[in-house]
Amino acid sequence: GQVDARGVGSAGGDREVTADTPFVIGSATKSFTALAVMQLVDAGLVDLEASVRDYVPELELADGQRVDDITVRDLLQQTSGLDDLAGGPLLASAADGTPLAAIAELKDAKLTSTPGEAWGYANANYVLAGLIVERASGMRYGDYVQREIFTPLGMTHSSATTDPAGSDVLADGHRFWFGLPVATEPTRRNATLAAGYLISTAADLGRYLSMHLAEGLAPDGTRIVSADGIRTLLGGGPDATLGAWADGQDSRYAMGWFVGGPWGENAVFHPGNTPDTTTMLTLFPDRDVAVAVVVNAGNELPVPGNPFIADRITRNVVHSTLGQPVLDLPSMWRFYALFDLVALLLLAGTAWGLLRAVPTVTSPSPSRHPARGWAGILVRTLGVGLLVLVPTLSYGWGGLWTWASDLAVVIAALALLLAATAAVRATGLLRAKRADSRAAASSTERVPQHASP
Structure with a gap:
């Protein structure tokens, strides 16, 4: 499909944001990791119903044998029983180590529910999924995504390492210090790359979303993933809860994608947040329209019930694209x-x-x-x-x-x-x-x- 991409604002110094300016896309990375797993399912190298321990035998939890009950599907649908506190400190402390070093931090984690029964967002699920990609493919996660997703889709300004592609320079991130946006070096984590730290651009993300609308076909007709695989990735899943940015509306979680959302129609989407960038990927299959928004500013104070401004901005861009009234932003x-x-x-x-x-x-x-x-x-x-x-x-x-x-x-x-x-x-x-x-x-x-x- 046609991709219309543009950039607005400053990328840092005298650089302007363009459609090819790379950003760290945060948890929107999870959809790429789920896609990589589904490609390996198509190839017969991964079984969604297999235990995660079949691929990552090093995983140990405080719950002992219950870890064997966690399946690959549970990881992708966020129903492993791990909660966000198992993923939050992991993302914060693993820094530039390895995925296995990050997973080792889970040795004292306790499951909050029986695997497969309840939804609970945890970055650890997708660090594990990234390890499954490595074990099943025999390649490093970043190398696999580069070869099997970025290259065939023509995503030439995207990067699956902690460095931007080629000579591209990342847009400066921004964090709020007592209300003032301060330019920062964008946060990047090698150990938890598969959960939230891929690098991409507005134009490249447009190509990526177009492939989903085309049921797995790249613009040149190359098959990236099977049509059944796309339907599984975007299909319904367990009930999920959205943040204040979506006015508390409920949703479902498929595989690396939320289904539902605040736009009043059939939508498949995933936000992405790092301390200094914000992303929103949204698909509207009934309209054959998709929207990708990347902002080089992170969220303000994490106050319960406070709708983060950066998330609201990305939501409003989608509203505007659909011809819907935009929301008044809280001050x-x-x-x-x-x-x-x-x-x-x-x-x-x-x-x-x-x-x-x-x-x-x-x-x-x-x-x-x-x-x-x-x-x-x-x-x-x-x-x-x-x-x-x-x-x-x-x-x-x-x-x-x-x-x-x-x-x-x-x-x-x-x-x-x-x-x-x-x-x-x-x-x-x-x-x-x-x-x-x-x-x-x-x-x-x-x-x-x-x-x-």
């Missing part, structure tokens, strides 16, 4: 103004508390209410523990720094200020206690001695 600046004000007040108030505590050490005096003082120290200590603990309940400190650096700075600064205040207050109380003891001793010495009658 990111109003949100960040509130966040910045609250952060400033908390930090200023905590710093003021520290400054007020300093005289208790430099000029100690007898304490009037030591019990109240120790209670305040206990409260501050508990506050430090809570601030340190909260990030570990989600993506960990590494993940928080990667995805919300400004929030990580605020939490760390508050914890340090509270810890310093507690330490200074404790030192002051101990010195006050010694001052009390000296005062009592001095008072005893001044008591007059009376002679016996």
